[in-house]
Amino acid sequence: MTVARRALVSLSDTTGADNLARALRDHGFVIFATSGTRGFLAARGIEVRDVERLTGFSPLFGGRVKTLHPNILGAILFDRDSPEQRDEARRRKIAPIDVVAVTLYSPPEIDIGGVALLRAAAKNHAHVCVLCHPSQYAEFIAALGGDGPSLEYRKRLAAAALQHTGAYDIANAERVSVSYRARRREGASDVEASASRQTLALSLPLRSALRYGENPQERGAFYAPDGELVPEQLHGKALSYNNLLDLDATLRLLSRSGFSQDDASVRAAVVKHTIPCGVAQRATVADAVREALDADRISAYGGILATDTMLDGPAAELLAQVFLEIVAASDFDDAALSALRKKRNLRVMRFSRELPQRLASERSLRSALGGVLVEEPDPTAEPETLRVASRREPNESEWRDLRFAWDIVRHVKSNGIVVVNGGVTRGICAGQTNRVSAVEIAACRAGERARGAALASDGFFPFVDGLEAAIAAGCSAVIAPRGSIRDEEVIGAADRAGIALVFSSHRHFLH
DSSP, X not given: OOOOOEEEEEESSOTTHXXXXXXXXXXXXXXXXXXXXXXXXXXXXXXXXXXXXXXXXXXXXXXXXXXXXXXXXXXXXXXXXXXXXXXXXXXXXXXOOOEEEEEXXXXXXXXXXXXXXXXXXXXXXXXXXXXXXXXXXHHHHHHHSTTOXXXXXXXXXXXXXXXXXXXXXXXXXXXHHHHHHHHHOTTOOXXXXXXXXXXXXXXXXXXXXXXXXXXXXXXXXXXXXXXXXXXXXXXXXXXXXXXXXXXXXHHHHTOOOTTTTTOOSEEEEEEETTEEEEEEEESSHHHHHHHHHHTOHHHXXXXXXXXXXXXXXXHHHHTTTSOEEEEEXXXXXXXXXXXXXXXXXXXXXXXXXXXXXXXXXXXXXXXXXXXXXXXXXXXXXXXXXXXXXXXXXXOHHHHHHHHHHHXXXXXXXSSOEEEEETTEEEEEEOSOXXXXXXXXXXXXXXXXXXXXXEEEESSOOSSHHHHHHHHHHTOOEEEEEOOOTTHHHHHHHHXXXXXXXXXXXXXXXXX
16 A cells, blocks of 8 residues: 655744645645644645644644654654665654644744754655745755756755755854853953854855956855845946955945034045045035045046935036945935946945944954854943044044044044045045055145044054144044053144144054
């Protein structure tokens, strides 16, 4: 007598579950389901059997134990090609389960049975089809016809299930680890407090294969979690490796520190090779875009422009004569999209308004020495404070420019210097090996616009010569971290020149 094929379904996400169950039924499968899934399918006229008929047990401990039973796991796992195992299954009255469809609880609930079912089915993929996401149902239903799912197809399903359960374990470990660290924070040693986790595990899906890496002789790919962290592309060529790096750097420039979050002005930023070319704050997006481009039009050529508000038609028209790789905004009106789409290759990206702030505040990862460096905000650190160190206080307009410059310089490669006048960066210098040269280059780029400007330095002035270079250029206000053994000499130089000097409690190196 031929034994009917059997399927087990246990779905926290019931999207497409009725289509899947009907297809299984129509192909002769007897379907067993956990109670919630059975109720969902029964309400749609699909007859399924409760898993209790397999186990002989009702769910235990509030549903924590439902499918962890030899009659289920054995039915999935036994080797159909082994005479000994087939005989053992007959003796124990265990009939095979040929299809397992499971969608897991959300990570905070830590699904146990569902993960065990997926892994068991993946292990025995030579005989069992495993489905872990509703997106797989349509292809699986099509594969049921003809000769049925091929071995290669079952291998693909098994790999997807194992990747899914691996990512699920990592997500749960991260949540438990965060909770654990929060509980033990008090009384932890300095080393323990500074380490965010004892083991770092990552499981990121491939978002796109790239034509190449930074250079054509290198391979590249982009992996990222699902969700709104990845901007949406509305137009243009596919993004490259360098495009993604530059887009990240540009969006971070739109984030606001605690000293400027109340500023309602629009911000626009232009970046080239991850280095800011021009950043501006204005009342309208068109004015912000114009000023950001005008800050350094030569460097802006071939760069990326982003703004933290909706890009409108007048702002888009300003970009008509400028060659840019990417234009990004939190949204676009119809006139802006129409104008930008006239450039066939221009990449147009829309991002969540919350994204810049999230990028600036979340964990970052970098490869080094064959390993990974991890950096994230320290919740135990003292809040950043600003203190006027000089005798002269900054006036109102100087304070605005100082706060703006301080927002920007933290995103400029060290040694970084930013000169701001009237809410626009006038001179930016990045990546110098000594601070006085960085000041001189930024001041040179600013030219006459350095007079009466605010200057920000990402690190303290180790000698007075850096501050003296800012004074010689005509800057009237300077902000930098405190902490140099020559801070008093630097303050004295500021007082002799009559400029305002503000010290921050934090430094903002960027390597």
